[in-house]
Amino acid sequence: MSKWIYDFGDGKAEGTAAMRDLLGGKGANLAEMSSLGLPVPLGFTITTEVCTYFTENGETYPEDLKAGVTDYLGLIEKALGRTFGGAEKPLLVSVRSGSRASMPGMMDTVLNLGLNDTTVEGLVRDSGDERFAYDSYRRFIQMYGDVVLGVDHHNFEDLLEDHKADQGVDLDTDLTADHLKALVEEYLAKVEEMYGKPFPQDPTDQLWGAIGAVFGSWMNDRAQTYRRLHAIPSDWGTAVNVQAMVFGNMGEDCATGVCFTRNPSDGENAFYGEFLVNAQGEDVVAGIRTPQPLTEAGKLDTAPDLPSMEMALPALYADLCDVREKLEHHYTDMQDMEFTVERSKLWMLQTRTGKRTTKAALKIATDMVGEGLIDKNEAIRRIDAVQLDQLLHPTLDTEAERDLLGHGLPASPGAATGRIVFNAKDAEDWSARDEKVILVRQETSPEDIGGMHVSEAILTTRGGMTSHAAVVARGMGIPCVSGAGDLRVDTDARVLVALGEELSEGDVITVDGTTGQIIRGAMPMIQPELSGDFALLMEWVDEVRTMGVRANAETPKDAEMALSFGAEGIGLSRTEHMFFDPERIIHMREMILATDEDQRRRALDSLLPYQRKDFVDLFTIMGGLPITIRLLDPPLNEFLPHTDEDMAEVAKAAGTSMEAIRTRLAELDESNPMLGHRGCRLGITYPEIYEMQVRAIFEAAADVQKTGTPVKPEIMIPLVSVKAEFEILKALVDRVARDVEAETGEDIDYMTGTMIELPRAALRAGEIAEGAEFFSFGTNDLTQTTYGFSRDDIGHFLDTYHAQGLLVEDPFVTIDRDGVGELVRIGAERGRAVRADLKLGICGEHGGDPASVAFCQEIGLDYVSCSPYRVPIARLAAAQAALGKDADKGSEDK
Amino acid sequence: MSKWIYDFGDGKAEGTAAMRDLLGGKGANLAEMSSLGLPVPLGFTITTEVCTYFTENGETYPEDLKAGVTDYLGLIEKALGRTFGGAEKPLLVSVRSGSRASMPGMMDTVLNLGLNDTTVEGLVRDSGDERFAYDSYRRFIQMYGDVVLGVDHHNFEDLLEDHKADQGVDLDTDLTADHLKALVEEYLAKVEEMYGKPFPQDPTDQLWGAIGAVFGSWMNDRAQTYRRLHAIPSDWGTAVNVQAMVFGNMGEDCATGVCFTRNPSDGENAFYGEFLVNAQGEDVVAGIRTPQPLTEAGKLDTAPDLPSMEMALPALYADLCDVREKLEHHYTDMQDMEFTVERSKLWMLQTRTGKRTTKAALKIATDMVGEGLIDKNEAIRRIDAVQLDQLLHPTLDTEAERDLLGHGLPASPGAATGRIVFNAKDAEDWSARDEKVILVRQETSPEDIGGMHVSEAILTTRGGMTSHAAVVARGMGIPCVSGAGDLRVDTDARVLVALGEELSEGDVITVDGTTGQIIRGAMPMIQPELSGDFALLMEWVDEVRTMGVRANAETPKDAEMALSFGAEGIGLSRTEHMFFDPERIIHMREMILATDEDQRRRALDSLLPYQRKDFVDLFTIMGGLPITIRLLDPPLNEFLPHTDEDMAEVAKAAGTSMEAIRTRLAELDESNPMLGHRGCRLGITYPEIYEMQVRAIFEAAADVQKTGTPVKPEIMIPLVSVKAEFEILKALVDRVARDVEAETGEDIDYMTGTMIELPRAALRAGEIAEGAEFFSFGTNDLTQTTYGFSRDDIGHFLDTYHAQGLLVEDPFVTIDRDGVGELVRIGAERGRAVRADLKLGICGEHGGDPASVAFCQEIGLDYVSCSPYRVPIARLAAAQAALGKDADKGSEDK
DSSP states (O other): OOOOEEEEETTEESOOGGGHHHHHHHHHHHHHHHHTTOOOOOEEEEOHHHHHHHHHTTSOOOTTHHHHHHHHHHHHHHHHTOEETOSSSEEOEEEEEEESSOOTTTSOEEEEETOOTTHHHHHHHHHTOHHHHHHHHHHHHHHHHHHTTOOOHHHHHHHHHHHHHHHTOSSGGGOOHHHHHHHHHHHHHHHHHHHSSOOOOOHHHHHHHHHHHHHHHTTSHHHHHHHHHHTOOGGGOEEEEEEEOOOSOSSTTOEEEEEESSOTTTOOSSOEEEEEESOOHHHHHTTSSOOEESSHHHHTTSOTTSOOHHHHSHHHHHHHHHHHHHHHHHHTSOEEEEEEEETTEEEEEEEEEOOOOHHHHHHHHHHHHHTTSSOHHHHHHHSOHHHHHHHHSOEEOTTSOOOEEEEOEEEEOOEEEEEEESSHHHHHHHHHTTOOEEEEESSOOGGGHHHHHTOSEEEESSOOTTSHHHHHHHHHTOOEEEOOTTSEEETTTTEEEETTEEEETTOEEEEETTTTEEEESOOOEEOOOOOHHHHHHHHHHHHHOOSEEEEEOOSHHHHHHHHHTTOOSEEEEEGGGGGOSHHHHHHHHHHHHOSSHHHHHHHHHHHHHHHHHHHHHHHHHHTTSOEEEEOOOSOGGGGSOOSHHHHHHHHHHHTOOHHHHHHHHHHHOOSOGGGSSOTHHHHHHOHHHHHHHHHHHHHHHHHHHHTTOOOOEEEEEOSOOSHHHHHHHHHHHHHHHHHHHHHHOOOOOOEEEEEEOSHHHHHTHHHHTTTOSEEEEOHHHHHHHHHTOOTTTTHHHHHHHHHTTSOSSOTTTSOOTTTHHHHHHHHHHHHHHHOTTOEEEEOSGGGGOHHHHHHHHHTTOSEEEEOGGGHHHHHHHHHHHHHTOOHHHHHHTO | OOOOEEEEETTEESOOGGGHHHHHHHHHHHHHHHHTTOOOOOEEEEOHHHHHHHHHTTSOOOTTHHHHHHHHHHHHHHHHTOBTTOSSSBOOEEEEEEESSOOTTTSOEEEEETOOTTHHHHHHHHHSOHHHHHHHHHHHHHHHHHHTSOOOHHHHHHHHHHHHHHHTOSSGGGOOHHHHHHHHHHHHHHHHHHHSSOOOOOHHHHHHHHHHHHHHHTTSHHHHHHHHHHTOOGGGOEEEEEEEOOOSOSSTTOEEEEEESSOTTTOOSSOEEEEEESOOHHHHHTTSSOOEESSHHHHTTSOTTSOOHHHHSHHHHHHHHHHHHHHHHHHTSOEEEEEEEETTEEEEEEEEEOOOOHHHHHHHHHHHHHTTSSOHHHHHHHSOHHHHHHHHSOEEOTTSOOOEEEEOEEEEOOEEEEEEESSHHHHHHHHHTTOOEEEEESSOOGGGHHHHHTOSEEEESSOOTTSHHHHHHHHHTOOEEEOOTTSEEETTTTEEEETTEEEETTOEEEEETTTTEEEESOOOEEOOOOOHHHHHHHHHHHHHOOSEEEEEOOSHHHHHHHHHTTOOSEEEEEGGGGGOSHHHHHHHHHHHHOSSHHHHHHHHHHHHHHHHHHHHHHHHHHTTSOEEEEOOOSOGGGGSOOSHHHHHHHHHHHTOOHHHHHHHHHHHOOSOGGGSSOTHHHHHHOHHHHHHHHHHHHHHHHHHHHTTOOOOEEEEEOSOOSHHHHHHHHHHHHHHHHHHHHHHOOOOOOEEEEEEOSHHHHHTHHHHTTTOSEEEEOHHHHHHHHHTOOTTTTHHHHHHHHHTTSOSSOTTTSOOTTTHHHHHHHHHHHHHHHOTTOEEEEOSGGGGOHHHHHHHHHTTOSEEEEOGGGHHHHHHHHHHHHTTOOHHHHHHTO
């Protein structure tokens, strides 16, 4: 018989932090805190296995569960001298979800459970505070009604607002016990009206209703959306934590708060948090009241006018500092904690690894190495390579004038410009039209996740640094300004009012999440500083990693950028990008429109000097680092004009007729250009094109080598599917190389290889490797052909596929290990079997994706190549892969 | 040290027929005939290994070869008492190629080698016939000049014609010895003029020149074309046969001929052949003189006015009959022999397995089983499955009136209609424009191979039943009428004159190769009779084969045709083909243009009855045989109108605007529709479409089952790349099936499976098989994605790829075993590993291609499915595969 329940509290626990999979993060850490002797209210955890049972068995429970819950509840009753449902000293509990991966705001919580018309009177007597008791009952009805019975919270809020208006008061706290009693009656009537049945008065019914709601919420749409976005498997399940209530809202000697052992925004080793006096926990997180700072130092950052806990409640603050010390040393990582003070006694309700900005993560990790808490390898593991991106993008130019619209809390760093949208749906719609958007809300909620994900930045007018918007934006690496109270949002009218002026949907603003500023219009951005903690970590990273990291680059600017980000060569230089310059494309078009080989050769002769110059620049900049140069790849009609105007211009310039251009366009038109006349197929049918390119490469190499700069060209033949294609074109390369060597007297050290980007090439890698000296896996095209997905067309069904969980990851972002990955593995193995020193790399978009980089390490590639901006990400990911960073660990940190 | 040379002749030989790979077909059979005691002139074979050496070593020979040739030549000199290059009794030799696979007319031959200004006088004295000697010298100079020295034969023919004109004679035979002497002088001068050097007088130089020309010709363009067309590897090489000359042109007691042990056209067990008195062998094959029949019975078929050999040379005819008897019993197959009579002595110059029409092949194979010469399995192996096609196509309706243009020899059976073209190049050009052409020539030559291959039929005005045109056409299975002497061709003017009337390029004629008739215009055709030998062989075939054979069919007509050809079910019913009917497509278009699901469902409701009717018909016709029904596969915009006219019509009918249609077209437009929104991706995004189709299938199944006819639907989900796609759609199928079963009370026995047509599906076949009950390999799309070849676009480079030998076979015709085949094998293995009884089939075009069928047998598929016409081919190929028919054997028979 399985053990379904684990208890905690009172300095001991059946579980430990290591039992996260079974108890969920919250339950495991409650158990761990108990064992550490920290003050944790008594409670128990129903395991994730029950959730799985529940999901798989038509929302039923294991048969022995009910008895178990009764038993464990009995133990709490006994320890506290309270009775669940008792008329005197009633036991009230919270019911909270807690899954293996932290999923902020995604799961449902019910507080004050156990209250009914009878027990509320017991609570009156027990607390001596009628107002508190009925406020608790009111909150419970609202929360339970909303979460368990499906009566939307607006129903209750409307009644509350009406009531306040009737009484002529502004604040909830102005309502008396009698008002609240009347409100409870109204709430109960509203539930019966909307739900069709009376509010359940039996606490046991309440409890099982709440447990079922938590388990049921695991499969709700927003949880599924979150899991899809974070690649969390559906079968992990959530645990349920049932815990005796402690009250932060029982009077002025009560409080509740959230704190971080270090600053989650910049990583400073300073205690950091927010609290509210006489409040329940959700009041802080929900961002409805602006909370007070934890410390005096913290006042500067957030709410300078409110007293800090350090000053207001010094003894309790000292207790909390002890907890901080103990937990950070125990977990050796920055912790995010929730606490409640009930009648001047501190209770810990949660601890977890704290989310942090990448900047903070870097500082915390490098500081902790300095403090001896962790080693360098652990520091490397701690940084989320995906989020490193945050540091690598431009921030606002501090010199530029800012047309300020307002100011809020610097909730998630980085800056972004975009068009205003007022709801998540609009954000997704605009974004689908390739518009950059900034989501502006009073406050965000889990329903907004999808829209937040596609936004450049988030701006809210309410909520603090730990509000939903702030937490989620930091997690996503999106800039966020929260609690910008001097701005006003009218969501229905789609209007943002700032400085008395209305901004409408589509208006452009800039949001600076590092300073909290909201600025009118677009702003100039500046490059990030890649020094300090970043540079230190990158030094450690380069000591650890075993794979090389190169960049994809064609222009001198890209090549220089790549070097500055630490690229060790160019892994993909797409020569066709060099032909789109206006003075070049005309020759390219002449070449394509040529009616015979002679004409074609003349046009190519005109292109040769340009192409040679390109390579002279690249060789010079890269100074001896290897450069993989891919010969012409796209179908020729990508270079031809397609509008009448352009065609007329080209006809004139190329001395031909519109008719001739149309004819050629029709000839070159293809049903499926991705599978058409491109890549090495062009090299086979028009060898003079490749000859020109190869000549340009070798002439450039000879020129540069003559100046004393070493050169290392790697000629890459694209789209090979048949061994003979490679062989014929390698012979061409060798012949031209010999010619140029003879002409210039320079011996060039070069390699010839191929892209493995078609399933057949991967399967036939053995025979291709007989001639090829290197393979570069072109996983973009390999993904297209392996799945039969056209990257340009996948939008027609990708959303549906994501929504139905058919694709967890976009296979164009993270390599599909099972399918595409198997072909890459086969290609690598068969190639190496024939040529042991075959150089293997990857040059698709996957080269800059950490999960894909880990895969590349696993199968033994020599290097990855990605866009210049992603080079540091790839370096870090390669180091983590070399350390064998656990993939699960990665998701937990999210 | 390798043995490079093998001798033969005089009743013994170093080689045997089994050494075909080393000695080539001709050399191996000359050795075998010698050993059988047949009269074979002395000679020796230089092996194919020398050819390989020659090709790989820059056209040089193994160092010990020269001495070997001298030694072997010395043995012949000694045996015959003649001297190579001797002034008296000179030894003359023929030099002929002979490769492992018979390649008619593709390789070069030199006769009378050894003649020069001195030896020709020796030949005069030796033969006592000055005219013969100088005619031989003249022939030798022409042949050697053409083949070895590259002086085109037209140069010599022009001189000959001029000479005849000067002398006022019509026939070569009217020229006297003196004329020929003068002509020899002119020939030698012409060679010196064109070749730049004198004609080689040293016989040893002549010999090595000829040997080099034969080996060199292995790599010439026409040989390469032939090999590409017949999938013969380039590394097989050719042997060279050097043999003492015997002369069929030394007088009226000399002759030369070609004969078949049975009739190669209809397979009758009757001796069959042609000969010419006082002629050299090439005179018969070249078709320049119309030859005499071998037998009296044969006179009726060919040349009724000329005396037969049976009558004219009864003793030699009797000798030849003995040879026939001996060879056919020895080889147990029909032989094609060449013989020469020199001064009343019979010499055998060649025997080989005779090419034959498919009709003849069937008769010969079934007769030989009856005669006890071979067994049934061998009979099955003997039929070329590719050529079976010949028997399965319509022939001319005998009732229809024929507007006869003329008559020739029935050289290759079958009838065809097409447009006249006058040279091979035009044939290829017209054919590339999808025109059906008939190639009309005076006589064909090896240069015409390419053009013959694309023609529907061949018509020549000269040449006999064994002329180049006749032999090649029979080999290709193309109808041919040869020697139609009452028609006249003016190739330059592109005119065919028949009955005094001119027909031009592009005019339509019909050619009946079975009767020899040439008919004006197109003709009605009738279905072939599939009884007699065919039916008998098919009976044996079905006893032997282990794979099932199904047909791809949608319409009742196709389904009935499939049954008549022996299909055991339908392997692919493409439901989209059913939507193109005018009264249906309007609903289809309404469905596509619908702006919401309701509208879409209404349009689908209108389609349902049509679709149900289709399936009622199919189930009824197939009466319990399995039918694999593929749900909608192509992208939706294939059903939309694309011209303004059509759009206007649809807009009116569908009650929408042109604008709406244009918008929808733009929405549905895809860059690469082959990789786009199609197949199961439609089923996922528009489940109501698949629901309608599945409902139609099950309602039809229930209707038919109620009448007592069993039904066996197999629902096939196309284009699966992810397991979940299949699972979601299988759930849909099961749900609709349960609904219909509940509504109708009929339990339908059905299966749900998928097409494996994407590389990822093949790789993930294991997990897909957890749900799928059958796989059908869709090798068309699998070939597209594995190679990255769009079938629609491959024409842009396929010719170049064939020309450069990059692709030996078109991978869309014969499965690419190495790449696509590996994925099919992986799919089959992984699928079966999970589900041992997984039903496996193939439904691409490959299902009707014998080489691909053999592959399917190898990897253990349960069935193949192909177009109805190809069902008998697939049945035969499956039987041959079950018997393990050797692939090489197949090519030899070509």
